[in-house]
Amino acid sequence: MKAAAADLGIDKIGVASADPFRELKQRLLRHRELGYESGFEEPDLDKRTEPALLFDDPQSIIAIAIAYPSKLQQAPKSEPGARRGILSRSAWGEDYHKVLRERLGRLEDWLRERVPDFRSESMVDTGALSDRAVAERAGIGWIGKNCAIITPEWGSWVYLGEMITNLPLPPDSPVTESCGECTACIDACPTDALVGPGQLNAQRCISFVTQTKGIVSDELMRKIGNRLYGCDTCQVVCPENRGKNWTHQPELQPDNEKAKPLLVPLLKMGNKKFKELYGASASAWRGRKPIQRNAVIALGNFKDPSAVPSLTAVLGDDPRYELRATAAWSLGRIGGPEATKALERALGGESDEAVVEAIKAALAAAGATSAAVPADGAGRAEREASRNE
Template sequence: MDNVTSWEKLKHELKAAAAGLGIDKIGIASADPFVELKQRLIRHRELGYESGFEEPDLDKRTQPSLLLENPQSIIAIAVAYPSKLKNPPKSEPGARRGIMSRSAWGEDYHKVLRDRMRKLEDWLRERVPSLRAESMVDTGALSDRAVAERAGIGWSAKNCSVITPEWGSWVYLGEMITNLPLPPDEPVAESCGDCTACMDACPTDALVAPGQLNAQRCISFVTQTKGLVTDELMRKIGNRLYGCDTCQTVCPKNRGKNWTHQPELQPDLEKAKPLLVPLLTMGNREFKEAYGQTSSAWRGRKPIQRNAVIALGNFKDPSGVQPLANVLRSDPRFELRATAAWSLGRIGGAAARDALEQALKLEREEAVLEAISAALAAGSPGNRDAAQEALGAPGEDDGLVKRE
């Protein structure tokens, strides 16, 4: 295979084979350095907007030749995932539920896309035995978004997602750097226009400019951290247990789009929208059995349990007082005890105050003592009135218990 026509033919056959490989869209990008991206990443770092989860080496993020010797093209793939729960369980007084982001529904998408990548590589190797390739999904060095944009998968939107004309932004992205001189595709024209729905709806104003995200304020990032969370951000978390989809759910380009054809990615309703109280006492083994096959498990159970504690506080449901009091009294992790104190202050009322006052006598950790004191100052019997609010209401499935 040594002429342009042959490589064009292979590219055409590859795209035709995509559905059979479990891939929804394939695009081809050149393997040239991402020069403009590097400048943006440098500025992003200078502003302190990184999450800390990224590849720290900006050269590796922008120079494919550092990842595969003499690369000739990058094959970008997109796999569509569901955006709606069919007949989800209701969150009700006494049985409050949290919500996992769509990226945590079904089987871990990293595993699913790696499977698709292996099939793609096998398909190529059958036709080009001299293939050399380096595949990556999300956790790789390259920017999935930048590759997908260059490959014509979609455009890079104001919400920092890639929006595809066919599937909206409900797609997982992956790429394969190769030594095959496949002809590149044309980028898709940007189509956000004047719309700022995503920026307007972001709970924490983390979308600081079109296509620019301050990850330190992004709820998706905050829900994956393990430490203490500020009062402001805990209120904004609502009942989100992992991730945040708000900037995608409000996007007009996603309206009516829900993809159910990838079997591994379909949600288990009880895992996608679980009861909060049982999460508080879930041990490591139980957590791994329930969530070990999902993308939410990569940080372990601690962030999800902390977020469940936060969600109970945001619901202001008196039924949460006793479970939270148990956490405050006996959980060995000071971050969860301090968070439980905050949530009890949010709920308020005599029972919450009693739990806080009892804990104040026994607690020795300074951070928890501070949280208890702040909660006692914030909590009052009058707050019990808020427990009667209709909090299991519109927007809850997107994590917004209510706006304040």
């Protein structure tokens, strides 16, 4: 099976026992008590840690890893008047859920040809089991301080999937490498969401925040920079990823204009166009609202006065209160007479209380901001964009 991995389009295969993940359950309970869950997880902790609840008489779990790219080749530049956002690497190329399910399907077919009574249950990301816990037990890699699986061969630029089976396969040994004394990821996390080695407060993780649909706090909007979906900072700074960029999986290669799109056109994009451009990407699962809201945030963080007319249109015309409130915040960040006039006009015609409060806060911010001095916004966001390339 392992020898056939490359022909099946799989970069690494490991085998784990199907025993309950008892230590993981205790960690998950503590995680829940502290309020660190994202809400996207399987809520039943027994299902997350006991394979026998998901599959009749499980004998082993096969874990797979597929490597993905970390760099854009000849990435387009973000410039004044043509500012760009960035999607995390997990949203480059075709939706990795689809790609991994197809690879797991190939592996299932390969095994079924050789074992007539073969049974399996495959899952990717949205399944009940913890992909990382299975991968760690199966010897795919170790769980880094950034909570990612780090493989000796591919770094942490890997997608994970697993297959519970009725095959009594010999389990692999866990990888003995570790992060050692390195704390680069913890130190670099923009929101201090990594509260300890291997401990993540998902509520503060920018990757999670960019996928929410509501109004984001002032603090977190400033930290988002120009990110439209996801965050790669804790992986970018990891020494184990230095120089690693994988281009051999064709479905996962990025389209530069989709991975680093112009921000202003995103504001006017309808559902049809969004599905056409991003429907095949992992970033589409929450719809266009979060990405459009994040584009509004990015324009505010760039503090580019040329964005004021587009943001004014969102503030005055967009039917979604979340985007109107966010547009007010961005206009306040940019400041200047034009932004201030737009906010004052909108205040008289706005009926939503949350938006009214956002406009008032933005007017106060605009009054304290000089559009001629970009402070920490444009420069920091631009540097973030450069790092993300």
